[in-house]
Amino acid sequence: xxxxxxxxxxxxxxxxxxxxxxxxxxxxxxxxxxxxxxxxxxxxxxxxxxxxxxxxxxxxxxxxxxxxxxxxxxxxxxxxxxxxxxxxxxxxxxxxxxxxxxxxxxxxxxxxxxxxxxxxxxxxxxxxxxxxxxxxxxxxxxxxxxxxxxxxxxxxxxxxxxxxxxxxxxxxxxxxxxxxxxxxxxxxxxxxxxxxxxxxxxxxxxxxxxxxxxxxxxxxxxxxxxxxxxxxxxxxxxxxxxxxxxxxxxxxxxxxxxxxxxxxxxxxxxxxxxxxxxxxxxxxxxxxxxxxxxxxxxxxxxxxxxxxxxxxxxxxxxxxxxxxxxxxxxxxxxxxxxxxxxxxxxxxxxxxxxxxxxxxxxxxxxxxxxxxxxxxxxxxxxxxxxxxxxxxxxxxxxxxxxxxxxxxxxxxxxxxxxxxxxxxxxxxxxxxxxxxxxxxxxxxxxxxxxxxxxxxxxxxxxxxxxxxxxxxxxxxxxxxxxxxxxxxxxxxxxxxxxxxxxxxxxxxxxxxxxxxxxxxxxxxxxxxxxxxxxxxxxxxxxxxxxxxxxxxxxxxxxxxxxxxxxxxxxxxxxxxxxxxxxxxxxxxxxxxxxxxxxxxxxxxxxxxxxxxxxxxxxxxxxxxxxxxxxxxxxxxxxxxxxxxxxxxxxxxxxxxxxxxxxxxxxxxxxxxxxxxxxxxxxxxxxxxxxxxx
Amino acid sequence: xxxxxxxxxxxxxxxxxxxxxxxxxxxxxxxxxxxxxxxxxxxxxxxxxxxxxxxxxxxxxxxxxxxxxxxxxxxxxxxxxxxxxxxxxxxxxxxxxxxx
Numbered sequence: 196x197x198x199x200x201x202x203x204x205x206x207x208x209x210x211x212x213x214x215x216x217x218x219x220x221x222x223x224x225x226x227x228x229x230x231x232x233x234x235x236x237x238x239x240x241x242x243x244x245x246x247x248x249x250x251x252x253x254x255x256x257x258x259x260x261x262x263x264x265x266x267x268x269x270x271x272x273x274x275x276x277x278x279x280x281x282x283x284x285x286x287x288x289x290x291x292x293x294x295x296x297x298x299x300x301x302x303x304x305x306x307x308x309x310x311x312x313x314x315x316x317x318x319x320x321x322x323x324x325x326x327x328x329x330x331x332x333x334x335x336x337x338x339x340x341x342x343x344x345x346x347x348x349x350x351x352x353x354x355x356x357x358x359x360x361x362x363x364x365x366x367x368x369x370x371x372x373x374x375x376x377x378x379x380x381x382x383x384x385x386x387x388x389x390x391x392x393x394x395x396x397x398x399x400x401x402x403x404x405x406x407x408x409x410x411x412x413x414x415x416x417x418x419x420x421x422x423x424x425x426x427x428x429x430x431x432x433x434x435x436x437x438x439x440x441x442x443x444x445x446x447x448x449x450x451x452x453x454x455x456x457x458x459x460x461x462x463x464x465x466x467x468x469x470x471x472x473x474x475x476x477x478x479x480x481x482x483x484x485x486x487x488x489x490x491x492x493x494x495x496x497x498x499x500x501x502x503x504x505x506x507x508x509x510x511x512x513x514x515x516x517x518x519x520x521x522x523x524x525x526x527x528x529x530x531x532x533x534x535x536x537x538x539x540x541x542x543x544x545x546x547x548x549x550x551x552x553x554x555x556x557x558x559x560x561x562x563x564x565x566x567x568x569x570x571x572x573x574x575x576x577x578x579x580x581x582x583x584x585x586x587x588x589x590x591x592x593x594x595x596x597x598x599x600x601x602x603x604x605x606x607x608x609x610x611x612x613x614x615x616x617x618x619x620x621x622x623x624x625x626x627x628x629x630x631x632x633x634x635x636x637x638x639x640x641x642x643x644x645x646x647x648x649x650x651x652x653x654x655x656x657x658x659x660x661x662x663x664x665x666x667x668x669x670x671x672x673x674x675x676x677x678x679x680x681x682x683x684x685x686x687x688x689x690x691x692x693x694x695x696x697x698x699x700x701x702x703x704x705x706x707x708x709x710x711x712x713x714x715x716x717x718x719x720x721x722x723x724x725x726x727x728x729x730x731x732x733x734x735x736x737x738x739x740x741x742x743x744x745x746x747x748x749x750x751x752x753x754x755x756x757x758x759x760x761x762x763x764x765x766x767x768x769x770x771x772x773x774x775x776x777x778x779x780x781x782x783x784x785x786x787x788x789x790x791x792x793x794x795x796x797x798x799x800x801x802x803x804x805x806x807x808x809x810x811x812x813x814x815x816x817x818x819x820x821x822x823x824x825x826x827x828x829x830x831x832x833x834x835x836x837x838x839x840x841x842x843x844x845x846x847x848x849x850x851x852x853x854x855x856x857x858x859x860x861x862x863x864x865x866x867x868x869x870x871x872x873x874x875x876x877x878x879x880x881x882x883x884x885x886x887x888x
Numbered sequence: 889x890x891x892x893x894x895x896x897x898x899x900x901x902x903x904x905x906x907x908x909x910x911x912x913x914x915x916x917x918x919x920x921x922x923x924x925x926x927x928x929x930x931x932x933x934x935x936x937x938x939x940x941x942x943x944x945x946x947x948x949x950x951x952x953x954x955x956x957x958x959x960x961x962x963x964x965x966x967x968x969x970x971x972x973x974x975x976x977x978x979x980x981x982x983x984x985x986x987x988x
Contacts, residue, residue: 855984858919861910 197249202263206242206292207331209235210299212323221317229307232320236300236327243292250289261285261401263337276397283337283400287556291334294560295457298329298567301684302452305571308680309448309578318361323452325575326352330457334464338398339388342465345385346429350377350459356453357445368806369441376438376782380428384465387421390414400471408477416483419472422465423490430462430523433497437779439520440504442514443583447574450512455519456567463526463559466490470552473534474541474703480540488637491531495628495641497524500776502651506658507772510583511573513660515566518609521648522562528645529555529624532631532638539634551627557699564695565608565616568688572602575681576663579674584664587670594674597682599664601689606660608692610653610738616696621649622731629730648736653741661749895936902929916978919960927957932976 213235217228224231249261262284270278303323310316329352332345355650358370388398394410395403407415431439442454453459472793473487498521505517533551540547568728570608575598580588592599608615611622625645631638668674676682760766873880902925909922931953940944968978973984 674907857980857983865907865911 197264197284199245199261199285200262202242203246203264203284203335204266206239206246206296207282207328207335209238209242210324210327210331214321214328217317218321221321224317224412226307226311226320227315227317228320229303229310229316232324233300233303233307235324236296236303239331240293240296240300240326243296246284247289247293248582250286251283257636259286260289263399263401276399276402278338278340278398278472279401280341281337284335284337287464287467290334290560292331295327295330295334296561298456298563299323299330299452301687302448302456302567302571305574305681305684306446306448308678309574310446313446315359319356319446322352322355322359323449324383326356326453326458330461333461337400339391339403340398340402341666342468343381343384343388346425346461346465347381348451349461350374350381350429353377353442353453353458356449357442359449362446365441366444369438369444371440373442376435377428378424379747380435380462382423383428384425384589387418387425390418390421394418400468404471404476407471407475408480410472412481412483415472415475415480416486419483419486420467420489421470422469423486423493426466426527427493428462429465430459430657431520432462432493432529433500434778436497436501436520437775440508440513440516440775442749443510447512447570447577449569450516451574454516455570456563459519459523460559460563463523463530463555466527466530467552469554470530470534474537474547476541476547478544482534483636484535484538485529485533487538488635489531491528491535491641492525492632492636494527494529494531497521497646498528498648499644499651500524500656502648504772504775505655506651507769509585511576511585511659511663512583512586513568514585514655515569515573518569518652518655521568521652522558522566522609525621525624525645525648526555526558526562528641529558531629532624532628533546534639535631535634535638536627544711550623551631554620554623554627557696558624561608561616561620561692561695564688564691565605568601568685568692569605569609571681571685572598572605572687575677575685576602578677578681580670580672581669582672585659587671588663588668589666590664590668591674592664592669595664595674595676597853598685601682601685602660602664606656606688608696611649611734612653612738612742613735614693614697616692617696618731618735619696619699622632622727622734625649625734626727626730630727646733646737650737650741653738654745655740660750661745665750669845673784674688677879730785820847892936892940894972895932899932899936900927902932909977914979914981916971916980916983919980920964920968924957925965927953927960931957 210232213228213232217231219226221228221231253260264282264284266280266282268277269280303320306319310319313319326349329345329348333342333349336342336345354370354374357373358367360366361370391403393408394414397403397406408416428435431437439454439459443450445454458532471481473490474482501517501520501524505514505521508514508517529551531556532552533549533553536551537547537549576588576591576595577583579591579595579598582588587767602613608617611617625642628638628642628645632642715869744754748756760769906922906924906926906929909925910919913919913922931950933954934946934950938944938950971983972978975985977983
């Protein structure tokens with residue numbers, strides 16, 4: 196039992212309240228309401244920690260803790276269970292709450308300086324606060340519908356913040372692109388939610404986990420694939436990766452928060468939650484191996500695919516964006532490989548080992564820190580030199596000593612050099628992938644992809660660092676170190692980049708923090724087979740090689756970079772990578788030709804067919820109206836006119852009798868009297884004088 | 889005593905003369921005079937029947953009739969005077985403005 200369980204609502208309501216206040220009257224506050232947003236986020240962090248510590252003390256160490264804080268009924272029963280807005284507190288969600296609120300807080304503090312000179316900062320703070328609500332809600336939802344709702348709130352905020360500088364056409368286009376591309380995944384996610392509702396009549400994770408055995412094998416494969424489709428959109432995996440590099444048009448803080456540390460992780464989180472389908476713990480259910488292979492395959496492929504594009508890019512933020520895609524793909528690879536191992540063990544009736552699951556979430560945790568650090572450092576650099584182009588940087592370590600050091604920490608963590616955090620989680624993912632190879636040989640290929648990616652990752656991370664901080668300054672600005680309020684969050688994050696990998700030791704293994712299935716034994720690097728040391732040593736070795744290559748090309752220039760593009764093949768490769776394998780061009784062409792063509796066709800149909808029908812109906816109506824007008828004028832009006840005309844004519848004739856001659860009137864009187872007399876007395880007279888009967 | 893028939897015949901003759909004057913003559917004054925003759929014819933009838941039946945109320949009615957005739961003559965003459973002043977004639981076939 197969590198004491199004071201109601202406080203978990205405040206975790207969501209504080210940033211939501213800050214959003215409302217800042218959104219409505221933010222301009223009246225100092226810093227556009229930035230302090231208010233920071234304060235609300237600090238409150239959320241304190242409450243998240245309070246919940247997290249309780250979860251830890253009450254069973255998370257060496258077991259699981261699950262509690263649902265039941266909320267109000269949002270939809271009463273409609274052919275199934277009622278839908279409540281509730282908060283799920285378990286090992287994973289309480290950890291995510293702390294992670295998200297901590298990163299949000301640091302980045303909001305950083306924003307106080309970074310966004311200081313921006314006109315629209317009230318809008319900025321309102322939107323990031325709403326985003327924080329969305330992310331916290333996503334990781335604490337206890338059912339798929341609630342998760343989808345908060346997921347879409349994040350999508351909206353992502354759109355708004357990418358297009359924050361909407362007067363720049365590229366930013367507006369990038370926002371539109373991000374919204375449309377992620378929408379493809381969101382629709383798949385929605386379909387998955389609908390199928391789950393139809394099948395289970397309930398959307399709560401725990402209820403579904405119990406009933407998974409009743410699903411037909413096809414649906415058991417289809418549902419996690421559709422959910423993964425949503426994750427592919429949100430986490431920018433191939434083939435829906437195209438939006439993330441363009442999303443760098445937004446402010447760097449937004450890139451750090453939404454497009455590196457939190458929102459893009461929601462896809463990984465969703466896939467982790469969909470383990471209830473991937474690894475059904477009910478006995479006798481055949482796990483959906485096909486779906487697992489798709490997840491792992493897309494993860495392994497995207498990791499390599501995105502890393503290659505990062506190698507040639509010269510925009511400091513886009514390199515990091517490609518790196519984010521690649522690292523997220525590592526997580527999917529870890530989830531896929533882990534699920535395959537677990538599913539195999541479960542179908543054989545053995546003890547399951549959730550090493551892959553916890554390795555992927557371990558990487559999520561570490562990556563959130565070091566990628567936020569890298570982005571914020573890049574923001575600090577951009578702040579100083581007013582450009583994103585690394586060709587106009589160089590030698591900045593003299594002007595910006597703090598930034599260069601913290602970025603070195605981030606790069607080492609990204610490259611996976613011991614003892615920085617990336618080493619532990621990346622090594623574990625690769626080990627699990629290798630282990631899964633024993634169950635399905637395809638994983639050996641994915642392992643090879645992962646090793647090559649590790650090499651490329653180290654290479655582009657240090658290419659970035661050397662191009663930015665080493666050598667001579669090539670730009671025309673006067674770079675200077677960023678203010679304290681920006682460097683302090685950087686130093687905190689640098690500390691985490693160093694130690695977040697080691698945090699698993701006091702927790703007796705990271706698996707305890709994200710618990711799934713049965714407890715995962717042990718500490719990282721302790722009590723594992725010797726082969727894993729070899730695997731992690733390999734990963735470390737290729738990373739060192741990558742750094743060495745970057746050093747010799749970009750620092751000492753012993754190997755000239757031109758040599759790689761000198762041959763025709765090399766030049767073609769460079770052009771292909773710089774054009775991002777032409778995939779963006781294909782999507783653009785698809786959008787321009789197919790979608791716009793379809794729209795044109797529909798427009799034609801609308802104008803000619805639909806409008807034609809409408810116009811024909813209108814014209815027919817008009818014709819009927821004209822006929823009825825004629826009838827009205829001729830027949831109805833004719834009758835009325837004829838009656839009145841005849842009245843006039845009769846009265847005119849009668850008028851002729853009114854001569855005005857007194858004597859003619861007198862004649863009439865006399866004649867009338869005589870007639871009257873004969874009428875009254877005529878009969879008697881006749882009888883008297885002619886003799887009656 | 890004059891027989892009633894003679895008196896009635898005289899009255900009828902007077903009535904016919906008056907009626908002829910009203911219907912046939914053009915001059916407004918003569919028409920007025922003809923109306924007086926008509927009234928006198930009826931008054932003569934009242935008187936005749938009064939003396940015939942010995943009932944005096946007929947004679948009272950005759951006096952009332954004479955008063956009415958006097959008033960009528962006064963009003964009629966005033967009307968014709970007014971018509972003459974505005975239209976310059978009292979020829980009844982020319983006085984045609986009492987119509988639509």
